Amino acid sequence: MVKWSDFERxxxxxxxxxxxxxxxxxxxxSRCLIVYPWTQRYFGSFGNLYNAAAITSNPKVAAHGKVIMxxxxxxxxxxxxxKTTYKDLSVLHSEKLQVDPDNFNLLGDCxxxxxxGQLGAAFTPEVQGAFQKFLAxxxxxxRKQYH
Amino acid sequence: KMSLTAKxxxxxxxFWAKVAPKAExxxxxxxxxxxxxxxxxxxxxxxxKDMSPGSAPVKKHGATVMGGVAEAxxxxxxxxxxxxxxxxxxxxxxxxxxxxxxxxxxxxxxVFAIKFPSDFTPEVHVAVDKFLAALARALxxxxx
Numbered sequence: 604m605v606k607w608s609d610f611e612r613x614x615x616x617x618x619x620x621x622x623x624x625x626x627x628x629x630x631x632x633s634r635c636l637i638v639y640p641w642t643q644r645y646f647g648s649f650g651n652l653y654n655a656a657a658i659t660s661n662p663k664v665a666a667h668g669k670v671i672m673x674x675x676x677x678x679x680x681x682x683x684x685x686k687t688t689y690k691d692l693s694v695l696h697s698e699k700l701q702v703d704p705d706n707f708n709l710l711g712d713c714x715x716x717x718x719x720g721q722l723g724a725a726f727t728p729e730v731q732g733a734f735q736k737f738l739a740x741x742x743x744x745x746r747k748q749y750h
Numbered sequence: 751k752m753s754l755t756a757k758x759x760x761x762x763x764x765f766w767a768k769v770a771p772k773a774e775x776x777x778x779x780x781x782x783x784x785x786x787x788x789x790x791x792x793x794x795x796x797x798x799k800d801m802s803p804g805s806a807p808v809k810k811h812g813a814t815v816m817g818g819v820a821e822a823x824x825x826x827x828x829x830x831x832x833x834x835x836x837x838x839x840x841x842x843x844x845x846x847x848x849x850x851x852x853x854x855x856x857x858x859x860x861v862f863a864i865k866f867p868s869d870f871t872p873e874v875h876v877a878v879d880k881f882l883a884a885l886a887r888a889l890x891x892x893x894x
Contacts, residue, residue, distance in 0.1 A: 637872040638879055655873045712856060720863040720870065728786035728803050731860065735787055 605740050607682060614733035619679050622721050627714070628668030633659045634713040642706055671710075678741050686744045693748035704746045711738040754877075754884055759826050761877035766823045768869055769862065773820060776861050777812030778804070783857040791850055815854070822885045829888035841892040848893065851886035858882065 607615075635642050637655045646652065649663040658664055674692060681688040696702045715735060719726045726734075754762075769776060782803035784791050798807040818836060825832025840846050859879065862870045870878075 634872045634875060638876040655871075655876075659872065715856075716859055716863045716875070719860045720867040723864055723867070726860075726864060728783040731783055732787040 604683065605685070610729070611733040611736060612682065614730045615679065615682070615737050618718060618722065618726075618730065618734055619676070621725075622718055624672045624676075625665075625669065627717050627721065628670075628672035629665040630668070631710065631714040631717045632664055632668045632671060633661075634717060635710045636664065638713065639706075639709045642709060645700065645702055645706075675741065678737070678744070682737075685740050686747055689741070689744035690748060693745050696745055697749040704742070704749060707742040707745055711735075711742055714738065754826065754880055758877040758880055761874055762826065762881045763823060765866075765869065765874050765878060766820070769866060770820065772865060773816040774809070774813040776858065776865065777814075777816035777819075778809045779812070779861045779864075780854065780857040781808050781812040781815065783860060784854050787857070788853050791853060794844075794846060794850075819858075819885070822881075822888070826881070829884055830891055833885070833888040834891075837889050837892040840889050841894075848886065848890045851889060852883075855879070855882035855886065 633655075636646070636652060636658050643652050646663075646667075649661060649667075651657040651661060652664075677688055678685045696704070715731065715738065718734065719731070722730075785795070785801050785808070786803065792801055795801055795807070795811075798805075800807060802808070818833075821836075822829060822833060859870075859875065859882075862875075862878065
C-alpha cells in the first residue's frame with residue numbers, strides 16, 4: 604500500500620481543486636499527441652490530427668481529455684487504494700485498447716507540464732514531487748493488469 | 751534517430767532568445783526540482799554541503815548547466831562536434847548515467863512551462879524536447 608505524507612495528500616488535493624479540468628485534460632492530451640506523435644496510433648477514429656493546430660482544436664481530443672480527468676479524479680478520491688480502484692481500467696487499457704503502457708509516462712509528463720503552466724510558481728519542487736508521485740502510482744495501477 | 755529539422759532549430763533559437771536572460775534562474779530551478787523530485791540524482795552531488803533549492807551550490811551549478819545549454823544552442827547545427835569536450839567530461843570524469851539527462855530535461859521543460867506559459871506552446875515544446883534529446887545524445891557520444 605502506498606504511504607502518503609500529510610503534505611503529499613494536501614498538495615495533491617490542492618492541485619486538483621485549483622486546476623481547470625476542462626482545460627488541463629485537453630491540453631495535456633493535445634501536447635502528448637503533438638510532442639510524441641506516435642501516440643496518435645491509439646486515436647485513429649479522432650479524425651484530423653495532421654498538425655498541432657488541428658490537434659488543439661479537435662473536439663474529440665477535448666472530449667477525451669475530460670474522460671482522462673474523470674479517471675484521475677477517481678484515483679484522487681481513492682488515494683489509499685488506487686490499485687483496486689483502477690483494476691477494470693487497467694484491464695480495459697491492456698486487453699481492449701492495447702495501449703503500450705510506456706505511453707502512460709508520456710501523458711503523465713505532459714500533464715505535469717500543463718499543470719505547472721497553470722499553477723505557476725505555486726507548483727514548487729515539493730508540490731511537483733507530490734504530483735509526480737501521484738502520477739507514478741496511477742501509472743503503476745494502470746500497468747497492474749497487463750499480462 | 752530523430753533529427754532536428756530546420757524549423758525545429760529556428761523554433762529553439764527563437765525561444766532561447768526569449769529565455770536566455772533568465773538562464774541562471776531557470777538552471778537553478780530545474781536543478782532544484784530534479785534533486786527534490788528524483789532524489790536518486792542527489793548521489794552525484796554528495797560533495798556539496800547543501801543540496802536544497804536556492805542553495806549556493808545549486809545556484810552555481812544551475813548556471814553552469816545552462817551555460818552548456820547556451821553553447822548547444824549556438825552549435826545546434828553540429829551538436830556532436832560542438833559538444834565533444836563536454837561529452838568527454840561527462841563520459842570519463844563525471845560518469846553521469848545518461849538516463850539522468852532525460853530527467854534533467856524534463857525539469858527544464860517544467861520550468862519553461864512555469865516561467866513562460868504563453869511562449870511554451872505545444873509547438874515550442876516538441877522542438878525544445880527534441881533539441882534537449884539531441885543534446886543528451888551528443889553528450890553520450892564518448893561514453894563507450
